[in-house]
Amino acid sequence: MKMNSVIIMLCLVFSHILAAQPDYLKSIDHSISQRLVQNTPVKTLSMLKVDINNPRHFADTLGTPVLLIGDSPQNLPQKLSVAQIGTYFEDCRSKGINLCWVCIDGQPTSSAEDNAPVDKKGNPEFFPGGTPNNWDLRRVNPAYFSQTIYSILILAENFGIYVNLMPMSQCYWSSSNIAANSPKACFNYGVWLGKRYKNMRNILWLFGNDNLDSSRQCPIARGIKSSGDNHLMSVHVFNPKVWGTDPENDAKGESGNFFKHLPNSTMNWVTYNNLYSDMEVFNQTRFIYQEYMKKDIMPILMSEGPYQKLSAYKWQVASNQVERGLNYRVAFGGGFGGAYTYGCDWLQNPTSPWDKYLNLGARPHIKFFSDLFKDRPWWNLTPDWQRKFLVSTTLIGGSQIENDNYTLAAYDSLNAILGVVYCTEMQTITVDLSKITGPVKVQWYDPTSGEYLRVKGSPFVDRGLRAFTTPDLPHKEFNTDGSEETSHDWVLVVEGKTL
Secondary structure (H helix, E strand, C coil): CHHHHHHHHHHHHHHHHHHCCHHHCCCCCHHHHHHHHHHCCCCCCCCCEECCCCCCCEECCCCCEECEEEECCCCHHHHCCHHHHHHHHHHHHHCCCCEEEEECCCCCCCCCCCCCCECCCCCECECCCCCCCCCCHHHECHHHHHHHHHHHHHHHHHCCCEEEEECCECCCCCHHHHHHCCHHHHHHHHHHHHHHHCCCCCEEEEEECCCCCHHHHHHHHHHHHHCCCCCCEEEECCCCCCCCCCCCCCCCCEEHHHHHCCCCCCCCCCCCEEEECCCCHHHHHHHHHHHHCCCCCCCEEEEECCCECECCECCCCECHHHHHHHHHHHHHCCCCEEECCECEHHHHCCCCCCCCCCCCCCHHHHHHHHHHHHCCCHHHCEECCCCCCEEEEEECCCCECCCCCCEEEEECCCCCCEEEEEECCCEEEEEEHHHCCCCEEEEEECCCCCCEEECCCCCECCCCEEEEECCCCCEEEECCCCCEEEECCEEEEEECCCC
16 A cells, blocks of 8 residues: 555656646657656756855755766667666666766767667657758657657656756767758757756756867757756867967867857856866876866866777777776866766667676776765865875885876865875875874775775874875776776775864
């Protein structure tokens, strides 16, 4: 009897959500909707905003900071059925993932000249015909959005997941098909999207995808905003021919902040700083530093970095250690969001099993990153660029290193209750315990298992410098391409007396 009451209550909640979006009802598959309600715990998210107390953070409507931990299933609308999408999001939640980058039109590997997006129900995104044929924004098919895109958003919210939603992926659209749609058609498409989704709580809009035709992408963004849609927005662009004004910026990649402030830019609608570091593993820290130091402070999200090793793509070379280290680099560099980027092979390739990579490589380790921070005040961490907390570090064997790519640190400079150091190699690090209010508890954290190792002598008094050596316990693991890997990364967690 109690179970029936719970199901009835959940059905009423879901019905209320649908009632708020009446134009969806014409194409919703009600049998799927009922299964979603019965099998999915409803999780009501709060629409993200910029934290008024600290604009470096994402926050919910109550002002609570939100750390975004992501995955990149760009081709979700075309690769998976609604039922499979639910399974995928359930897996994401089990690993602590609360952000997914989804392209409305997907991102298949085949040519986009003729083949417009089609979902697993057989619905094309655009009705055939028009100019250009099959890619006319004036001929949008509501069923594609009602049965697939809306299902993605509802399922994601029920599993506590935000969606980086991309209206026109320039990794799929050909430049000729984009140009064939007028700026007015793009604006009206944006208005249509905004009216449809402005009441959804779990969207962050993202525009571009490697390239950015601002003459068409900007009208879409302005159209969305004109509808009253207040979701946060940014761009995703890689343009190594265009560099920032700072001569110290040696990163091969671009940011939302940079494009917002280009001369004569029309991107004043950019409200969070999306970063794209591409394959440049050892430029990431410097890249994040340059963005952190900019005057226009916005939340920093790293949506694309080095890709996990995949046998089909020789240029995807990131080991497990490099891949899981991306989130630590972002978090300790002042960013508050990151996405593991496995390429999109497991969703993009039409012949690969869609769930092949869910538990391979570094993806299972996302949970341990999430577990480390979920019950700690991560929002008070300040990047230790000046090495005030992490004083020095020496690799095993004796060579001194001052490279932030090997050792990254952040600490609570205001309340002095938390400091964290990510070590990528076997090394001895020296920290200043006076930066933490004692007694000071020190532990090593295994980023591959979530287990803690007590440091002998802990807790310590809160004064002086003290050296700590990473445990001599290498991680034996396999990359997604089947190759063996031995890694030595560890996290030092230093905690003081709470307020």
